[in-house]
Amino acid sequence: MDDIKIVLPCGFYCKYEYFRNNKEKFECPICKTHYINTKECLNMTRNRLVLSQSDVENAKKDLDDCTTTLKYYEDDLEHFIEEESNILKNQIDLRREELKIMVIKKIDDYYEGQLKKIEQEKKKKFDKFISRIGRIKLLEKDIYGFNISDKNDIQTQIDMNIKLFRTIDNATILAENLKVTFSKSIYGLREDSKNFDVSTLFGELYLREETKRIFCICSNFDDKQANFVFKVNDISKYKGQEEFKIVSNPCIFRNFEWFIIIQMEKNDIAVILQCIRDQKNDDSSILTQSEIRFFDYKMNVIDDFTIKSKNDFSIYPECVLLRYDKVENMINDIGFYDKKDDSFTLNILIKVDPQQIMAIDSEK
Known part of the structure; x- marks a missing residue:
């Protein structure tokens, strides 16, 4: 994909790799007479x-x-x-x-x-x-x-x-x-x-x-949000355990690895969203809004039940979404537990757009 020819505002062409290796704005690598806005050019x-x-x-x-x-x-x-x-x-x-x-x-x-x-x-x-x-x-x-x-x-x-x-x-x-x-x-x-x-x-x-593939929807044109679905089967087998840790398969989104973790330590069960960034990445913010979503029988999102949280993963790589004091309480939480196959399922929407999130906060 790096070899794809991208047309520049000046009419010249360059390889897509220039856009992957540069920040949001960089000098034109061909004519060197102007600067290129990455998103505007790719769109x-x-x-x-x-x-x-x-x-x-x-x-x-x-x-x-x-x-x-x-x-x-x-x-x-x-x-x-x-x-x-x-x-x-x-x-x-x-x-x-x-x-x-x-x-x-x-x-x-x-x-x-x-x-x-x-x-x-x-x-x-x-x-x-x-x-x-x-x-x-x-x-x-x-x-x-x-x-x-x-x-x-x-x-x-x-x-x-x-x-x-x-x-x-x-x-x-x-x-x-x-x-x-x-x-x-x-x-x-x-x-x-x-x-x-x-x-x-x-x-x-x-x-x-124990886990299903994390389902993630994103594209080259809208890399600001992704949907995650994390399912843990046979959750009842963790009853009586004093410590355990369940880690999802990784999901690649915005060139970061995202994980969902269910971890129990000292009678405290935390459901955690984790973001691992490459050390080579820049120091830009990963300000993220995560939403644990519920659906009605027609699979429409029930907005009143949505659980929202916000975190800058460039500063704090982990964000606790939910807490329980024992496995039995997880099983009793009908919003996530399915008795039919003894499974615990989370539907999470994450939005990574620092400017938009900050704008929403300022409006509040």
Whole structure:
């Protein structure tokens, strides 16, 4: 992308890398007779077009990489699912032999129940893959059948490229999530203390995947806000623990790494938004407004319930969004807890625009 030719206000061209390596305003690297405002230059119609076209091409490459890997799993789908199931069966077999002397009858009964559960999960996983790969293929068909004619005016081409880019991004998210399902087993056999409660003694099948991919929406033209979704599954297993720390996968936004952390220390549970900046970055402010949002049944944001906070991450790299004194209170918080899959989910909108945030504060 750094090699893309950007037209300058003076009519000359330069590579996009100049805009990545410079601040908001810099001297023209070609004629050296004027200064260039980065945002104004990149928002010139022709530049918006080439950048949107580049986004589409890069997104296509990412999608191709994901679907190529998925084809590898698809060619021998039953083998990969069977292999994962056999690992679990072997673990259960070994545990059964270790505990047979204590509770032979109960252990054997529970063993059969676990095998049945594994078989059910095999079918679910198989059906899930077939369903999702079908959706991905339909999206691929739409993407590669989407024609943007040069006869359209430039603004129409830009809008169509942006629409195509979003479709590709959705397909890539589906493909990446499905790829993770096979690149790493998400189930495990939990070990626990040796007591006479068979389910606790033997071990339960549980979802080992603690976080979902953080979903982030941003673009080259509006890099002032992004939406994060962070989900922790099987949250009840943290009951009774005195200390724990759950860290989300990183999300890259405005060239910074963002994390959501749930951490318990000394009967204090903090939900934290963290920003890690590269030491090479300048010292400009990262004044950010974060909003924990709630949705109605139509998925519209309920403004009255929005929890807002503000922080300059260039000074304080962490911002506490919520606090609890125990896991039970997290589970009782119906705004975030889903009893169906024992999950805790946060929907967070972050806005990084120091001038706008300061203007809003001054109006207050």
